[in-house]
Amino acid sequence: MDIRFSRLSVLFLVLLSWTSFTTTDAYDALDPNGNITIKWDIMSWTPDGYVAVVTIFNFQQYRHIQAPGWQLGWTWLKKEVIWSMVGAQATEQGDCSKFKGNIPHCCKKTPTVVDLLPGTPYNQQISNCCKGGVISSWAQDPSTAVSSFQISVGQSGTTNKTVRAPRNITLKSPGPGYTCGPAKNVMPSKFISGDKRRKTQALLTWNMTCTYSQFLARKTPTCCVSLSSFYNQTIVPCPTCSCGCQNSSQSGTCVDNPKISSVVPATSGKNNLEPLLQCTQHMCPIRVHWHVKTNYKEYWRVKVTITNFNYNMNYTQWNMVVQHPNFDNLTQLFSFNYKPLNPYAGINDTAMLWGIKFYNDFLSQAGPIGNVQSELLFRKNPSKFTFEKGWAFPRRIYFNGDNCVMPPPDSYPWLPNATPNLATSPLIILVITLFSFLILM
Template sequence: MANMKIWNNRATFLCTLLSFAIVFHQTNGYDSRDSHGNITIRWDVVSPTPDGYVAVVNITNYQKYRKVDAPGWKLSWTWPHNEFIWATLGARVGDEGNCNRFKKSRSAPATCSKSPAIFDLTAEVPQSEKIDGCCKGGVLLSRLQGYSESTTAFQIAVGGAGTKNTTWQVPTSYTFRAPRGEYSCSEARVVAPTRFITPDLRRVTQAYKTWKVECSYKPPSQNRVPLCCVSLSSDHGMNTSCPTCSCSCQNQTHSCSTKNHDRLVSKIECTDHMCPVNINWHVMSKVKENHERKIRVTISNLNYARNYPDWIVLVEHPALGYSTWVIHANHRFLSSSNYRKMEVVWGRKGHNQVLAPFGTNGSTTNFVLVFKGRARHGTAREWRSPEAIFFNGDRCVSPLPTQF
């Protein structure tokens, strides 16, 4: 009896520990579909100044299916002492802070805030305000969509930091925010100084000091309004709409009616689901002897007020594999550590890269998934609906598999 009591206590302890681990992963940023994906911030001190240093800050999106969309990212940190920012290139500060100590000075800093906020510039700013690789309007594409488009840079001149490597203290409490996502950032860690090659490839220099911060995506709260929903159809006439009120009018008995719908207020076309984006998964009937199957995926922008440039979709389905290919779009197969099979798909430049606003030409695009193999256990049902679909990193609301 005593042994059973001890065993029950141990089981309770292990369950509690497991629950804590799950909560820890969720609140501190962990994505099982992209376990190594993150936003990496690298500081390179490139030159000393009379009262501090000049640093180049690089921000790189290493996520495979999640981008940072307009109006862009916001980066912040906390200075360890009385540091301040004299000037920036390739970015702007959001708050001047308290600069009373410089009232009698001929020049004032850009910001004296203890926790400055930094925002990206657009490409239209004068060349004198830029550095190489900067000014992308805060947009960072995923690493798969493009190497140069997934990274940005800016330069800051820091004052009040001393004149030596030992006095240049690493900032703390980094935060990185995106329009539809929050990130959990690690503490900065000093790493080996970055080495730079001159344009003529004849000389190698290195930073005086380098440190890095890694920020992982945090799952959204249940209160956030979804961005998209999935509908299902087939050549055999089966049809399942998006769940009613998928994105809006939750906890209500019905959605808007077309008669009294005000486009100027909602900016979304009136539907039962009221989602800005609808993704239709259509099972095509043609099946060849080698078990080749085709799915036509149609993406529709139902938003009157905005477009979706550089869209990216993640499809999770058990039949996907390295033999899968996609027609009318770029793609890459992914296989996660927990045996998920996924395909990342994004538009082709100059073809279907941009989803235009609803009611205009280009508000709808489609691609065809072609894959081979038999459904598990020989059931055709498992070919029908995807296990999950993400649009621009947001998980879409889907009907239950039993509804199709």
């Protein structure tokens, strides 16, 4: 009896661990080489330190940093201070009481730096600064996927051998999610003059690499997917509690439509990291609806609608990544920009979509105009195309780099004369196998 109970306990623990396993690894299958690289270039020495240009490169294909922007922090190894900055500022000055006369910009051992806002006077700017911390993704616009600032550091080393790199690098966007590695000494950066006839280089260069994990950023998803089609009246909603559940015992979890006008004006127009959601059964800030709209002889058409349910957030430079096997035959796209993402050579099943500048690249907060729409026209591939078994619906959807919750496949709209393929899931197979094993023991 004890042996059997022990075996049962072990099998139960195996089953529990198998079903509840969640990875915290930052690897992204759709962007395997994506990262943010911070380059710290020392350009000149000063009597008690150095002047450096710090550049943040966003090499992520579809994950950008939106308002209110990035926050970069670190820990000084010695007793360094920041004498001055151009193109950015420290959020706190710290205790500079021991200095007489010339007061440093920041004396904290663990400073936090933010970008300056647009409209900053030119004498306080540097190239690629002053965008409010907003950094585009690399696929959307490489020219704006960079942010820079200049920093004058004192009470540090004044040679390559005595200077020390900052440690414990932190990057917020503006919330958590990024993990940064230690600073590495690399080949000095080189710079080309305006007339392209001369090259100069940094005296010393450090690189720090930061990778993103959705699990570290937040414990719950931020978007979900609903589905519908012309050949079935069923509208498949986002799964219930996709991003959370309405908590009737706690006020302030969401806002019902009749109460919106009394709550929203106080926060309207201001991005707030704490969401104020419209009450829904899915409780997600963002819903993506995929509607199979029309079937032609050689083509088929899809309508995509992105709806914002967050009254505290306007999404600037939003983007969406969709995985579907027919993107290799995408013929036309209306009112969205498009770029294929080919993380693996020879497979074109992943597309990045984003808004057109000054038209719909700004997704307004929840309300009558809190949505954007597009239609996609696909050419049929006779060897692949079918409306059966949910083939016309996406495999995965990401919004602003976060994986959206999909409905279960057996709930997809089916053809009128078809029934869902009740294929046995791996979990059911495992459970049956375990119980069969227990019975035979």
